[in-house]
Amino acid sequence: MDIKKAIQIYLDWKESHTTVAFKNYKIRLAQFEQFIGEATKLRSLTGDDVVAYHKKMEQFYSSATIAYSARILRNFFYFWHGRREVDFNPKEIIPIRFINPNKDIVTKDDFQEMNELLDENYYDDLKKKLVLHLLWDTGMRISELCDIEISHISKENEEGLRTAKVRSRKSMRYNLVVWGRQTNELLTKFLGIRICQDVATDKLLINIKTGKAYTSRSIQRWIKELADLAMLDKDITPHSFRHGKANYILDEGGSVRDVSAILRHVKPESSFHYMQLSTKRYLDVARKFVIA
Incomplete structure (x- = not known):
């Protein structure tokens, strides 16, 4: 069997x-x-x-991309x-081992500075403002945000708040996400316009x-533009909000277990690396267990 046919059979299975x-x-x-x-x-x-192929890749690609390629080829073989x-x-x-640079996270101040740039009385700003709030309040992945359907959003409860079921593309499971009152008010205003739009x-x-539905690239572009306008000296992406949410939960006294539950991690151990997002917090915890 030649490699072309083997790849096609494997991809059909994948x-x-x-x-x-x-x-x-x-x-x-x-x-x-x-x-x-x-x-x-x-x-x-x-x-x-495979080694020769990855040696060739070193001329054009980062260590992270090469490591990802190695995992794919290992799965294939x-x-x-x-x-x-x-x-x-x-x-x-x-897969090669490499040091991942520290990723920038969104703080509450960053979120507020980006949010203040938008006027909810204009539809385009309302849409982007809602995206910011959903990312900050829920810590959802960009894929989960893009996949939300109107039918996934609950009716208002006694307090006038809604929730939504979002599907993780990793586990293919639906999980509940909740948000605050400000986000809920933006969503209500946005839905008043959205449900009147005659689309398939x-x-x-x-x-x-x-x-058509917005893609993750559109959301990424909005976030980058807002971060630049707010003059944030950070490389902010939609996923930076997820890291920021974890950091905020821990700063507010939450535990790693709370992070795991709110961010809907498939593997609980995925939550532990967030302990090191804040050097001060990590040192405070580590020093409790050293000999004085």
Whole structure:
């Protein structure tokens, strides 16, 4: 079997259970196919071919991208190793270790400065203001935000507040998210306009001109523009709000368990690295357990 056919079979299998990962895997595997040659036989490949490919990538890509590529190729070869179509052990493919630079987080002050730039009496500003509030209040992932549909939003409770069910693309499970009164007021105002729009999609955030849902790239662009206008000396992304939410929970006396619950982590251990978002907080905790 040649590598081109092997990749297509693998991608068909991948798409059957995870459409998001499928798109990323397709890009990386196409690059590997181009490097190795589409007519190359799958069984002839070895770990040395993968090493040579990643050596080539070092000329153009970051360590993080190369590590991601290694995980994809290891997954790909494990798939075919299980079907006894490759002879080498995929355990040979080891993602490189690298130091991840500290990521900028959004603080409450950052959020407020960006928020004050927007006037909710204008539709475009209202839309962006709602996005800011949802990101800050819930710590949701950008994919979860883009996927929210009107039908996922609950009716107002006795206090006039709503909640929503959002789906994690990692676990494919729906989880409940809650927000504060200010966010709820913005949502109510926005929904009054949104439900009057005659479009085919039920997505909450749509482009009026095209009638299609906004993509994550659009949200990323809005956040970058607002951060620049607020003159924040940080590399702010939508995910920075998620990190900021975790930091805020811990600063307000919450525990790592609270972070795990509110950010809806699939693996509880994912919450522990947030302890080091604040150097001061980490040192305060660490010093409790050293000999005086």
